[in-house]
Amino acid sequence: MSEVVAPGDVVGKEEEYLPGENVYVDDYGNLRAQVLGVVIRDNKEHVISVKPLKNSGVLLKLNDVVYGKVVAIPNDKVVVVKILSVENNGNRVPLKSNTTGLIPPSQLPNSRGSISDIVGIGDIIKARVISRGPPYTLTLKDAQLGVVYAICPRCGHALTWKGGELLRCPNCGIVVRRKVSLSEYWV
Ligand SMILES: [Zn+2]
Structure with a gap:
Protein backbone atom coordinates (compact mmCIF):
# COMPACT_ATOMS: atom_id res chain seq x y z
CA MET A 1 0.00 0.00 0.00
CA SER A 2 1.42 3.37 -0.92
CA GLU A 3 1.31 6.08 1.68
CA VAL A 4 -0.33 9.25 0.39
CA VAL A 5 0.47 12.49 2.18
CA ALA A 6 -0.78 16.06 1.90
CA PRO A 7 1.42 19.18 2.06
CA GLY A 8 2.59 19.72 5.66
CA ASP A 9 2.16 16.12 6.76
CA VAL A 10 5.01 14.68 8.83
CA VAL A 11 6.74 11.93 6.87
CA GLY A 12 9.66 11.26 9.20
CA LYS A 13 12.20 12.58 11.67
CA GLU A 14 15.45 14.36 10.91
CA GLU A 15 17.43 11.76 12.89
CA GLU A 16 16.03 8.94 10.75
CA TYR A 17 16.14 10.36 7.24
CA LEU A 18 17.62 13.09 5.09
CA PRO A 19 15.09 15.29 3.34
CA GLY A 20 14.83 14.32 -0.32
CA GLU A 21 12.72 15.74 -3.09
CA ASN A 22 9.60 17.62 -1.98
CA VAL A 23 10.46 17.23 1.70
CA TYR A 24 11.48 19.98 4.11
CA VAL A 25 12.60 20.10 7.74
CA ASP A 26 10.54 22.14 10.18
CA ASP A 27 11.81 23.91 13.33
CA TYR A 28 11.24 20.78 15.41
CA GLY A 29 13.23 18.38 13.24
CA ASN A 30 10.19 16.90 11.55
CA LEU A 31 10.42 16.06 7.89
CA ARG A 32 7.29 17.29 6.17
CA ALA A 33 5.81 16.86 2.71
CA GLN A 34 5.82 19.87 0.40
CA VAL A 35 3.35 18.42 -2.08
CA LEU A 36 0.52 15.96 -2.28
CA GLY A 37 2.10 12.66 -3.17
CA VAL A 38 3.37 9.23 -2.29
CA VAL A 39 6.11 8.74 0.30
CA ILE A 40 9.29 7.12 -1.01
CA ARG A 41 11.67 5.80 1.65
CA ASP A 42 15.20 4.98 0.56
CA ASN A 43 16.34 2.95 3.55
CA LYS A 44 19.82 2.39 2.14
CA GLU A 45 20.65 6.06 1.69
CA HIS A 46 18.28 7.14 4.48
CA VAL A 47 16.55 9.62 2.24
CA ILE A 48 12.85 10.24 2.32
CA SER A 49 11.08 11.97 -0.54
CA VAL A 50 7.58 12.54 -1.83
CA LYS A 51 6.66 11.70 -5.39
CA PRO A 52 3.91 14.07 -6.56
CA LEU A 53 0.67 12.41 -7.58
CA LYS A 54 0.52 12.39 -11.35
CA ASN A 55 -2.14 14.21 -13.18
CA SER A 56 -1.99 13.35 -16.82
CA GLY A 57 -3.41 15.06 -19.85
CA VAL A 58 -7.07 14.69 -18.98
CA LEU A 59 -8.60 18.10 -18.66
CA LEU A 60 -11.71 18.35 -16.61
CA LYS A 61 -13.73 21.52 -16.69
CA LEU A 62 -15.06 23.67 -13.91
CA ASN A 63 -18.39 22.25 -12.67
CA ASP A 64 -17.86 18.86 -14.29
CA VAL A 65 -19.51 16.12 -12.25
CA VAL A 66 -17.09 13.27 -11.68
CA TYR A 67 -17.10 9.83 -10.11
CA GLY A 68 -14.10 8.62 -8.18
CA LYS A 69 -12.77 6.28 -5.58
CA VAL A 70 -11.61 7.53 -2.19
CA VAL A 71 -7.99 6.33 -1.93
CA ALA A 72 -6.70 8.14 1.14
CA ILE A 73 -7.70 10.55 3.87
CA PRO A 74 -4.39 11.95 5.18
CA ASN A 75 -4.72 13.11 8.81
CA ASP A 76 -8.50 12.62 8.55
CA LYS A 77 -8.68 16.01 6.84
CA VAL A 78 -8.22 16.04 3.07
CA VAL A 79 -9.99 13.41 0.98
CA VAL A 80 -7.86 12.12 -1.91
CA VAL A 81 -9.91 10.77 -4.80
CA LYS A 82 -8.88 8.80 -7.87
CA ILE A 83 -11.21 10.21 -10.50
CA LEU A 84 -12.60 7.37 -12.61
CA SER A 85 -15.18 8.93 -14.88
CA VAL A 86 -16.89 12.17 -15.80
CA GLU A 87 -20.58 12.66 -16.38
CA ASN A 88 -21.52 13.68 -19.89
CA ASN A 89 -25.20 13.93 -20.87
CA GLY A 90 -26.18 11.40 -18.24
CA ASN A 91 -23.43 8.94 -19.17
CA ARG A 92 -20.38 8.09 -17.12
CA VAL A 93 -17.42 8.44 -19.46
CA PRO A 94 -14.34 6.63 -18.09
CA LEU A 95 -11.09 8.59 -17.91
CA LYS A 96 -8.23 6.89 -19.67
CA SER A 97 -5.52 7.87 -17.23
CA ASN A 98 -5.07 8.47 -13.54
CA THR A 99 -6.39 11.79 -12.39
CA THR A 100 -6.39 12.90 -8.80
CA GLY A 101 -8.97 15.02 -7.07
CA LEU A 102 -8.81 16.55 -3.62
CA ILE A 103 -11.65 17.46 -1.32
CA PRO A 104 -10.46 20.00 1.26
CA PRO A 105 -12.24 20.14 4.64
CA SER A 106 -14.12 23.28 3.56
CA GLN A 107 -15.80 21.34 0.73
CA LEU A 108 -17.08 18.55 2.95
CA PRO A 109 -20.57 18.83 4.40
CA ASN A 110 -20.57 20.06 7.97
CA SER A 111 -20.19 16.97 10.03
CA ARG A 112 -21.28 16.31 13.55
CA GLY A 113 -18.86 13.50 14.03
CA SER A 114 -15.75 12.22 12.30
CA ILE A 115 -14.86 12.29 8.63
CA SER A 116 -15.79 8.60 8.43
CA ASP A 117 -19.42 9.69 8.83
CA ILE A 118 -19.04 11.41 5.44
CA VAL A 119 -16.83 9.12 3.32
CA GLY A 120 -14.66 6.05 3.78
CA ILE A 121 -11.62 4.72 1.96
CA GLY A 122 -12.76 2.60 -0.98
CA ASP A 123 -16.09 4.40 -1.37
CA ILE A 124 -17.14 5.55 -4.82
CA ILE A 125 -18.28 9.15 -4.69
CA LYS A 126 -19.96 11.62 -6.98
CA ALA A 127 -18.39 15.08 -6.73
CA ARG A 128 -18.14 18.34 -8.62
CA VAL A 129 -14.98 19.99 -9.93
CA ILE A 130 -14.47 23.50 -8.52
CA SER A 131 -10.96 24.30 -9.78
CA ARG A 132 -9.37 24.81 -13.15
CA GLY A 133 -6.60 22.38 -13.93
CA PRO A 134 -5.00 19.58 -11.96
CA PRO A 135 -4.85 18.62 -9.20
CA TYR A 136 -8.57 19.10 -9.21
CA THR A 137 -10.36 20.46 -6.20
CA LEU A 138 -13.70 18.76 -5.68
CA THR A 139 -16.73 19.55 -3.59
CA LEU A 140 -19.31 17.29 -1.96
CA LYS A 141 -21.46 20.23 -0.85
CA ASP A 142 -24.66 19.48 -2.70
CA ALA A 143 -27.51 17.06 -2.00
CA THR A 160 -27.15 -1.15 0.62
CA TRP A 161 -28.91 2.14 1.21
CA LYS A 162 -31.21 2.23 4.22
CA GLY A 163 -32.52 5.74 3.70
CA GLY A 164 -31.12 9.09 4.76
CA GLU A 165 -27.43 8.83 5.54
CA LEU A 166 -27.39 5.19 6.53
CA LEU A 167 -25.92 2.24 4.68
CA ARG A 168 -26.32 -1.34 5.85
CA CYS A 169 -24.40 -4.52 5.13
CA PRO A 170 -26.84 -7.26 4.08
CA ASN A 171 -24.21 -9.85 4.92
CA CYS A 172 -23.06 -8.99 8.43
CA GLY A 173 -25.64 -6.42 9.44
CA ILE A 174 -23.49 -3.45 10.39
CA VAL A 175 -24.85 0.01 9.72
CA VAL A 176 -22.55 2.88 8.78
CA ARG A 177 -23.21 6.55 8.26
CA ARG A 178 -22.15 8.28 5.05
CA LYS A 179 -22.98 11.43 3.09
CA VAL A 180 -24.98 9.50 0.51
CA SER A 181 -25.81 11.12 -2.84
CA LEU A 182 -29.53 11.82 -2.99
CA SER A 183 -29.62 11.40 -6.76
CA GLU A 184 -28.26 7.88 -7.03
CA TYR A 185 -27.00 4.89 -5.12
CA TRP A 186 -25.79 1.94 -7.11
CA VAL A 187 -26.89 -1.02 -5.00
ZN1 LIG B 1 -20.50 -6.70 6.27
Missing part, protein backbone atom coordinates in the same frame (compact mmCIF):
# COMPACT_ATOMS: atom_id res chain seq x y z
CA GLN A 144 -26.83 15.32 -5.33
CA LEU A 145 -23.20 14.72 -4.41
CA GLY A 146 -21.81 12.09 -2.09
CA VAL A 147 -21.26 8.38 -1.79
CA VAL A 148 -22.83 6.28 -4.57
CA TYR A 149 -21.28 2.93 -3.67
CA ALA A 150 -19.54 1.60 -0.57
CA ILE A 151 -18.35 -1.72 0.69
CA CYS A 152 -18.62 -3.07 4.21
CA PRO A 153 -15.59 -2.14 6.35
CA ARG A 154 -15.99 -5.43 8.21
CA CYS A 155 -16.70 -8.08 5.57
CA GLY A 156 -16.28 -6.39 2.17
CA HIS A 157 -19.83 -6.97 0.95
CA ALA A 158 -21.52 -4.12 -0.95
CA LEU A 159 -23.54 -1.93 1.41
Whole structure:
Protein backbone atom coordinates (compact mmCIF):
# COMPACT_ATOMS: atom_id res chain seq x y z
CA MET A 1 0.00 0.00 0.00
CA SER A 2 1.42 3.37 -0.92
CA GLU A 3 1.31 6.08 1.68
CA VAL A 4 -0.33 9.25 0.39
CA VAL A 5 0.47 12.49 2.18
CA ALA A 6 -0.78 16.06 1.90
CA PRO A 7 1.42 19.18 2.06
CA GLY A 8 2.59 19.72 5.66
CA ASP A 9 2.16 16.12 6.76
CA VAL A 10 5.01 14.68 8.83
CA VAL A 11 6.74 11.93 6.87
CA GLY A 12 9.66 11.26 9.20
CA LYS A 13 12.20 12.58 11.67
CA GLU A 14 15.45 14.36 10.91
CA GLU A 15 17.43 11.76 12.89
CA GLU A 16 16.03 8.94 10.75
CA TYR A 17 16.14 10.36 7.24
CA LEU A 18 17.62 13.09 5.09
CA PRO A 19 15.09 15.29 3.34
CA GLY A 20 14.83 14.32 -0.32
CA GLU A 21 12.72 15.74 -3.09
CA ASN A 22 9.60 17.62 -1.98
CA VAL A 23 10.46 17.23 1.70
CA TYR A 24 11.48 19.98 4.11
CA VAL A 25 12.60 20.10 7.74
CA ASP A 26 10.54 22.14 10.18
CA ASP A 27 11.81 23.91 13.33
CA TYR A 28 11.24 20.78 15.41
CA GLY A 29 13.23 18.38 13.24
CA ASN A 30 10.19 16.90 11.55
CA LEU A 31 10.42 16.06 7.89
CA ARG A 32 7.29 17.29 6.17
CA ALA A 33 5.81 16.86 2.71
CA GLN A 34 5.82 19.87 0.40
CA VAL A 35 3.35 18.42 -2.08
CA LEU A 36 0.52 15.96 -2.28
CA GLY A 37 2.10 12.66 -3.17
CA VAL A 38 3.37 9.23 -2.29
CA VAL A 39 6.11 8.74 0.30
CA ILE A 40 9.29 7.12 -1.01
CA ARG A 41 11.67 5.80 1.65
CA ASP A 42 15.20 4.98 0.56
CA ASN A 43 16.34 2.95 3.55
CA LYS A 44 19.82 2.39 2.14
CA GLU A 45 20.65 6.06 1.69
CA HIS A 46 18.28 7.14 4.48
CA VAL A 47 16.55 9.62 2.24
CA ILE A 48 12.85 10.24 2.32
CA SER A 49 11.08 11.97 -0.54
CA VAL A 50 7.58 12.54 -1.83
CA LYS A 51 6.66 11.70 -5.39
CA PRO A 52 3.91 14.07 -6.56
CA LEU A 53 0.67 12.41 -7.58
CA LYS A 54 0.52 12.39 -11.35
CA ASN A 55 -2.14 14.21 -13.18
CA SER A 56 -1.99 13.35 -16.82
CA GLY A 57 -3.41 15.06 -19.85
CA VAL A 58 -7.07 14.69 -18.98
CA LEU A 59 -8.60 18.10 -18.66
CA LEU A 60 -11.71 18.35 -16.61
CA LYS A 61 -13.73 21.52 -16.69
CA LEU A 62 -15.06 23.67 -13.91
CA ASN A 63 -18.39 22.25 -12.67
CA ASP A 64 -17.86 18.86 -14.29
CA VAL A 65 -19.51 16.12 -12.25
CA VAL A 66 -17.09 13.27 -11.68
CA TYR A 67 -17.10 9.83 -10.11
CA GLY A 68 -14.10 8.62 -8.18
CA LYS A 69 -12.77 6.28 -5.58
CA VAL A 70 -11.61 7.53 -2.19
CA VAL A 71 -7.99 6.33 -1.93
CA ALA A 72 -6.70 8.14 1.14
CA ILE A 73 -7.70 10.55 3.87
CA PRO A 74 -4.39 11.95 5.18
CA ASN A 75 -4.72 13.11 8.81
CA ASP A 76 -8.50 12.62 8.55
CA LYS A 77 -8.68 16.01 6.84
CA VAL A 78 -8.22 16.04 3.07
CA VAL A 79 -9.99 13.41 0.98
CA VAL A 80 -7.86 12.12 -1.91
CA VAL A 81 -9.91 10.77 -4.80
CA LYS A 82 -8.88 8.80 -7.87
CA ILE A 83 -11.21 10.21 -10.50
CA LEU A 84 -12.60 7.37 -12.61
CA SER A 85 -15.18 8.93 -14.88
CA VAL A 86 -16.89 12.17 -15.80
CA GLU A 87 -20.58 12.66 -16.38
CA ASN A 88 -21.52 13.68 -19.89
CA ASN A 89 -25.20 13.93 -20.87
CA GLY A 90 -26.18 11.40 -18.24
CA ASN A 91 -23.43 8.94 -19.17
CA ARG A 92 -20.38 8.09 -17.12
CA VAL A 93 -17.42 8.44 -19.46
CA PRO A 94 -14.34 6.63 -18.09
CA LEU A 95 -11.09 8.59 -17.91
CA LYS A 96 -8.23 6.89 -19.67
CA SER A 97 -5.52 7.87 -17.23
CA ASN A 98 -5.07 8.47 -13.54
CA THR A 99 -6.39 11.79 -12.39
CA THR A 100 -6.39 12.90 -8.80
CA GLY A 101 -8.97 15.02 -7.07
CA LEU A 102 -8.81 16.55 -3.62
CA ILE A 103 -11.65 17.46 -1.32
CA PRO A 104 -10.46 20.00 1.26
CA PRO A 105 -12.24 20.14 4.64
CA SER A 106 -14.12 23.28 3.56
CA GLN A 107 -15.80 21.34 0.73
CA LEU A 108 -17.08 18.55 2.95
CA PRO A 109 -20.57 18.83 4.40
CA ASN A 110 -20.57 20.06 7.97
CA SER A 111 -20.19 16.97 10.03
CA ARG A 112 -21.28 16.31 13.55
CA GLY A 113 -18.86 13.50 14.03
CA SER A 114 -15.75 12.22 12.30
CA ILE A 115 -14.86 12.29 8.63
CA SER A 116 -15.79 8.60 8.43
CA ASP A 117 -19.42 9.69 8.83
CA ILE A 118 -19.04 11.41 5.44
CA VAL A 119 -16.83 9.12 3.32
CA GLY A 120 -14.66 6.05 3.78
CA ILE A 121 -11.62 4.72 1.96
CA GLY A 122 -12.76 2.60 -0.98
CA ASP A 123 -16.09 4.40 -1.37
CA ILE A 124 -17.14 5.55 -4.82
CA ILE A 125 -18.28 9.15 -4.69
CA LYS A 126 -19.96 11.62 -6.98
CA ALA A 127 -18.39 15.08 -6.73
CA ARG A 128 -18.14 18.34 -8.62
CA VAL A 129 -14.98 19.99 -9.93
CA ILE A 130 -14.47 23.50 -8.52
CA SER A 131 -10.96 24.30 -9.78
CA ARG A 132 -9.37 24.81 -13.15
CA GLY A 133 -6.60 22.38 -13.93
CA PRO A 134 -5.00 19.58 -11.96
CA PRO A 135 -4.85 18.62 -9.20
CA TYR A 136 -8.57 19.10 -9.21
CA THR A 137 -10.36 20.46 -6.20
CA LEU A 138 -13.70 18.76 -5.68
CA THR A 139 -16.73 19.55 -3.59
CA LEU A 140 -19.31 17.29 -1.96
CA LYS A 141 -21.46 20.23 -0.85
CA ASP A 142 -24.66 19.48 -2.70
CA ALA A 143 -27.51 17.06 -2.00
CA GLN A 144 -26.83 15.32 -5.33
CA LEU A 145 -23.20 14.72 -4.41
CA GLY A 146 -21.81 12.09 -2.09
CA VAL A 147 -21.26 8.38 -1.79
CA VAL A 148 -22.83 6.28 -4.57
CA TYR A 149 -21.28 2.93 -3.67
CA ALA A 150 -19.54 1.60 -0.57
CA ILE A 151 -18.35 -1.72 0.69
CA CYS A 152 -18.62 -3.07 4.21
CA PRO A 153 -15.59 -2.14 6.35
CA ARG A 154 -15.99 -5.43 8.21
CA CYS A 155 -16.70 -8.08 5.57
CA GLY A 156 -16.28 -6.39 2.17
CA HIS A 157 -19.83 -6.97 0.95
CA ALA A 158 -21.52 -4.12 -0.95
CA LEU A 159 -23.54 -1.93 1.41
CA THR A 160 -27.15 -1.15 0.62
CA TRP A 161 -28.91 2.14 1.21
CA LYS A 162 -31.21 2.23 4.22
CA GLY A 163 -32.52 5.74 3.70
CA GLY A 164 -31.12 9.09 4.76
CA GLU A 165 -27.43 8.83 5.54
CA LEU A 166 -27.39 5.19 6.53
CA LEU A 167 -25.92 2.24 4.68
CA ARG A 168 -26.32 -1.34 5.85
CA CYS A 169 -24.40 -4.52 5.13
CA PRO A 170 -26.84 -7.26 4.08
CA ASN A 171 -24.21 -9.85 4.92
CA CYS A 172 -23.06 -8.99 8.43
CA GLY A 173 -25.64 -6.42 9.44
CA ILE A 174 -23.49 -3.45 10.39
CA VAL A 175 -24.85 0.01 9.72
CA VAL A 176 -22.55 2.88 8.78
CA ARG A 177 -23.21 6.55 8.26
CA ARG A 178 -22.15 8.28 5.05
CA LYS A 179 -22.98 11.43 3.09
CA VAL A 180 -24.98 9.50 0.51
CA SER A 181 -25.81 11.12 -2.84
CA LEU A 182 -29.53 11.82 -2.99
CA SER A 183 -29.62 11.40 -6.76
CA GLU A 184 -28.26 7.88 -7.03
CA TYR A 185 -27.00 4.89 -5.12
CA TRP A 186 -25.79 1.94 -7.11
CA VAL A 187 -26.89 -1.02 -5.00
ZN1 LIG B 1 -20.50 -6.70 6.27
